[in-house]
Amino acid sequence: MLIIETLPQLRLQIRRWRQEGKRIALVPTMGNLHDGHMTLVEEAKAAADVVVVSIFVNPMQFDRPDDLARYPRTLQEDCEKLNRRKVDLVFAPAPSDIYPKGLDTQTFVDVPGISTILEGASRPGHFRGVSTIVSKLFNLVQPDVACFGEKDYQQLALIRKMVADMGYDIEIIGVPTVRAKDGLALSSRNGYLGADQRKIAPGLSKVMNSLADKLRAGERDTEEMLALAAAELNEKGFRSDDLQIRDADTLLELSAQSKRAVILMAAWLGQARLIDNIQVDLAQ
Ligand SMILES: Nc1ncnc2c1ncn2[C@@H]1O[C@H](COP(=O)(O)OP(=O)(O)OP(=O)(O)O)[C@@H](O)[C@H]1O
Ligand SMILES: CC(C)(CO)[C@@H](O)C(=O)[O-]
Numbered sequence: 001m002l003i004i005e006t007l008p009q010l011r012l013q014i015r016r017w018r019q020e021g022k023r024i025a026l027v028p029t030m031g032n033l034h035d036g037h038m039t040l041v042e043e044a045k046a047a048a049d050v051v052v053v054s055i056f057v058n059p060m061q062f063d064r065p066d067d068l069a070r071y072p073r074t075l076q077e078d079c080e081k082l083n084r085r086k087v088d089l090v091f092a093p094a095p096s097d098i099y100p101k102g103l104d105t106q107t108f109v110d111v112p113g114i115s116t117i118l119e120g121a122s123r124p125g126h127f128r129g130v131s132t133i134v135s136k137l138f139n140l141v142q143p144d145v146a147c148f149g150e151k152d153y154q155q156l157a158l159i160r161k162m163v164a165d166m167g168y169d170i171e172i173i174g175v176p177t178v179r180a181k182d183g184l185a186l187s188s189r190n191g192y193l194g195a196d197q198r199k200i201a202p203g204l205s206k207v208m209n210s211l212a213d214k215l216r217a218g219e220r221d222t223e224e225m226l227a228l229a230a231a232e233l234n235e236k237g238f239r240s241d242d243l244q245i246r247d248a249d250t251l252l253e254l255s256a257q258s259k260r261a262v263i264l265m266a267a268w269l270g271q272a273r274l275i276d277n278i279q280v281d282l283a284q
């Protein structure tokens with residue numbers, strides 16, 4: 001497995017593979033890898049000849065400096081895991097390679113509409129940072145296919161829109177959320193949970209699933225349903241943040257025309273802001 005940190009070295013290797021006619025898959029990550037990431041890697045392997053995993057804690061997408069500072073960085077363990085999975089190349093650049101002139105004058109990619117609602121409203125500038133780094137990684141790695149997790153539902157929708165709007169010739173594969181046995185969605189930020197909080201954490205998916213059951217049973221008073229869900233989370237020890245039931249295709253409010261809903265959950269548990277989502281078919 002190649003571990004490359006600089007842009008010129010990466011370009012050289014990508015050019016070689018292109019000349020050999022290889023189909024390239026990209027899995028963008030911020031590292032501290034878990035089984036959710038490994039599922040993305042397996043999907044990437046099935047879809048291409050060579051797999052590139054990027055590991056970059058992207059400062060441009062963090063709206064809180066403390067969140068950036070304490071984000072777990074475990075490059076050596078990550079590379080060992082990826083080596084065992086027979087990944088071909090890990091791209092792990094330094095921030096100064098990606099943003100040599102800093103962030104203030106960096107050209108950015110903004111996806112209108114979707115980047116400022118929901119998670120984008122809670123985390124100002126976050127999605128501009130995501131679309132900019134993913135666009136830059138697409139240009140550097142020139143993948144034929146790229147894999148993203150459904151756990152970050154709005155992010156996946158943002159990337160799909162960017163690819164369509166900008167004419168990237170890249171297939172985007174969305175990978176279903178990988179969970180622990182007790183239902184908690186795997187996430188690097190779960191590492192911030194203490195042992196007692198870890199016991200409470202699956203409550204987020206339990207409350208989400210009971211909202212999904214209510215939708216399936218035909219309940220449509222979403223305001224009332226979400227207020228009850230927030231109270232239930234707070235009772236369990238969370239600080240409910242943003243809970244939404246939206247049209248799964250547009251991310252706008254549900255309408256009579258909506259075919260599928262997505263329930264989007266965000267709640268604080270101690271120092272960790274946990275997110276989760278589930279899609280529900282509304283066909284009666
Ligand atoms: N449990 C999971 N199941 C499927 N995909 C996941 C899961 N967790 C993360 N991913 C995906 O892995 C990619 C990289 O995510 P990232 O490195 O930010 O990990 P993370 O666990 O989501 O960390 P955090 O949310 O704490 O930043 C993204 O496409 C993300 O959606
Ligand atoms: C896609 C991504 C790697 C861009 O930094 C990040 O937002 C993530 O880990 O989901």
Ligand code: BAL
Pocket residue numbers: 061152
């Ligand atoms: N997995 C989403 C990246 C972030 O929270 O910044």
